[in-house]
Each structure stands twice: as C-alpha cells, then as structure tokens.
Amino acid sequence: MDVLTDVLAAAKIGGVLTSHLRADAPWGFRLDQVPFAAFHAVTRGECWLRRPDAEPLRLVAGDIVLLPMGGGHALASDPSGPLVSYDDILKASGASMPGAYVELAGAGPRTRLICGAYPYEDSVAHPVLAVLPPVLHLPADRSREHGALSATLEMLAAELDGGRPGARTVVDRLVDVLFVHIVREWLDSHAEQRASWLAALRDPPIATAISHLHGDPGRAWTVDELALTAGLSRAAFARRFTALVGEAPLAYLTRWRMGLAAQRLRTTGEPVAVIARSVGYASEFAFSRAFSRCHGMPPGRYRSTHRPATPE
CATH class of the missing domain: 2.60.120.280 (Regulatory protein AraC)
Structure with missing residues (x-):
C-alpha cells in the first residue's frame, strides 16, 4: 500500500x-x-x-x-x-x-x-x-x-x-x-525530523500500521490489533504512533475515513448508507454526525456543494 x-x-x-x-x-x-x-x-x-x-x-x-x-x-x-x-x-x-x-x-x-x-x-x-x-x-x-x-x-x-x-x-x-x-x-x-506524518512513513512499524488502516478502512480496528500489525506492545505503539503522526491511532483512522467518504461523495452517486458502511459505520446517523464534525456539513449537503455541475 x-x-x-x-x-x-x-x-x-x-x-x-x-x-x-x-x-x-x-x-x-x-x-x-x-x-x-x-x-x-x-x-x-x-x-x-x-x-x-x-x-x-x-x-x-x-x-x-x-x-x-x-x-x-x-x-x-x-x-x-x-x-x-x-x-x-x-x-x-x-x-x-x-x-x-x-x-x-x-x-x-x-x-x-x-x-x-x-x-x-x-x-x-x-x-x-x-x-x-x-x-x-x-x-x-x-x-x-x-x-x-x-x-x-x-x-x-x-x-x-x-x-x-x-x-x-x-x-x-x-x-x-x-x-x-x-x-x-x-x-x-529531513530524515532526522521524527515528529511528522511524513516521517512516520519512514518508521517501519508505524508505516505498517498506517498501511493496514489505509488498506482496510472499514474494519473495526482496535489499538490492540494495530499494535499487533506493528509488532509492538499496545502502550508502546500508541505512544510511538501519536508522537510521529501527531494524533492517536483511532483519531487518525476517523479522519482518514471521513476523507475517503468525502472523495466518494464528490465522485460517485452511491447512496450515503453505502458509503457509510464502506468506511466502517453500520449506522447512517452515526456516520452523518462524524462527517459533519469533520467537514462542517452533513454528507448530502457536502455532495450537492462539491459535485461538478452536470452539463445540460
């Protein structure tokens, strides 16, 4: 990935x-x-x-x-x-x-x-x-x-x-x-700069965990499972991920899911419920709340605002 x-x-x-x-x-x-x-x-x-x-x-x-x-x-x-x-x-x-x-x-x-x-x-x-x-x-x-x-x-x-x-x-x-x-x-x-998302991609354990998140964003990931993919203890993984990426693993996952959802709202006609499930939300209501917190508007309005105009 x-x-x-x-x-x-x-x-x-x-x-x-x-x-x-x-x-x-x-x-x-x-x-x-x-x-x-x-x-x-x-x-x-x-x-x-x-x-x-x-x-x-x-x-x-x-x-x-x-x-x-x-x-x-x-x-x-x-x-x-x-x-x-x-x-x-x-x-x-x-x-x-x-x-x-x-x-x-x-x-x-x-x-x-x-x-x-x-x-x-x-x-x-x-x-x-x-x-x-x-x-x-x-x-x-x-x-x-x-x-x-x-x-x-x-x-x-x-x-x-x-x-x-x-x-x-x-x-x-x-x-x-x-x-x-x-x-x-x-x-x-700037390989010596360790406190950045880009630098995290140079750190094999954390890069592996990020790759797993990106490869399967709809999975109900836990910190324990991500630590296992990275080959670290739960506490060591959480500290290292947060120090390098700048946010906790599950906070990063949520923001990544909302970014993917926004991309699909812009580029596809899939129902909101389908997009919600694809990024790990069984409830369309819970997805809409999370999306609104991230993007400042509900999914339907985001789609109508950001989709390109259809030629007449």
Whole structure:
C-alpha cells in the first residue's frame, strides 16, 4: 500500500500550471491569499520571493519553491520594489488562467518562471501539507542532486517551449509528478525530523500500521490489533504512533475515513448508507454526525456543494 499516493488521491491534490512568465526587469507582482498550495520554478535569471513578515528570498535559475498552504506572497526582480496585482497583469495582457503565458517588458535582465497550483481538500491533505514549512525552498544544487526532480523540471520547460500536440496533457502530468518529487526530496533531506506524518512513513512499524488502516478502512480496528500489525506492545505503539503522526491511532483512522467518504461523495452517486458502511459505520446517523464534525456539513449537503455541475 502506497500511503502517500493514497492520501494525495483522496485529498484531490492535482496540479495545474497557472502561468509561464517571461519578465524583463524591473517587475513585481503579488498574489493575494491563494487558497491552495503553490509552486514557482525559476528556469532563467533570478528573482525574489517576498512574503509578509519574512525576509525576501533570492531565487536563481534551477531553484524551486513550494508554499504548501498558499497564502499571500509576491515575486519581483528586486527585494523591495513596487508590486502590482497579478490579476491586473492578466487583465492587461488579455491572458487567462490556467496556463497563461505572460510577458513583462522592461530594459533589464530577463527571468523566466513556471508557476503552478495544487488545489486540495484541506481535511484530507492536512497530514501531508501541514507538516511542511511555510516555504519549502529547493536550491538548484539540491534539485540537480535529486536527478528526477531536475529532469522533471527540464521536461516541463521543454514542453512549454515546444508547442507540440498534447503538450497541455503532458504539462499537467508533469506538474503532478513535480509535487511528489518535491515532497520526496524534502523528506530525504529531513530524515532526522521524527515528529511528522511524513516521517512516520519512514518508521517501519508505524508505516505498517498506517498501511493496514489505509488498506482496510472499514474494519473495526482496535489499538490492540494495530499494535499487533506493528509488532509492538499496545502502550508502546500508541505512544510511538501519536508522537510521529501527531494524533492517536483511532483519531487518525476517523479522519482518514471521513476523507475517503468525502472523495466518494464528490465522485460517485452511491447512496450515503453505502458509503457509510464502506468506511466502517453500520449506522447512517452515526456516520452523518462524524462527517459533519469533520467537514462542517452533513454528507448530502457536502455532495450537492462539491459535485461538478452536470452539463445540460
């Protein structure tokens, strides 16, 4: 069971290219409180990432930054110059997202940027994104050391420049792949950090227990049974799981069940009672209460709110 893939799918973390920029200094734009994870990759030149209450971060060709929880930020040719709204830039250029190609004319050095977004269902994505720092900066030298990450970025840039048939599909897939490589690289370089859900996946006993939970979420698991799968005593397992994952085993199971239920409500027409049973609830009423506590609304309203509109 690939637990990370499982969570990315349930959280509906899917990347989309938002823009491909060619900017000649001086330039600067701000993105106001984006409600998704965002990434920016510099393929030529250099620029500055600017955030409220943080020192500007210089980025050079080959650098990648991921902002896991989004938030307001800016990119500019210098660390302190004026900024304009990116929405205004799009309107002025006549471009539209996703995938806008934007040129910012100036007399100074040229920078090229690839920018993208990763929308997600917050309650399910939490274990992946909440454990990452507000800004995950992968300098060019680290990207090159992580060969797959550097190769993915090169292929992404080549597809954007090539104009070949099917490029849109290839770009979208590569943006997804880029996210996984970024998370992998961060996990590999922070293996010493033990108190996070991602670090738990590197701990064989706890990773085994999590894999069992994901593989059979409808089972009436007990802490004793999970401890047995991990090869630990009940007390040792409960302490270790909570320390690594950040919540108790059965609390994690409940949140995972609610994430799976939300995914099925969004993507299938199955009756609520069927979905309830699939995630371990014999009573539709008990399931509805648990779902409402997690998602802030009952299953029926969640489905009507989140299902895509049916074409007439």
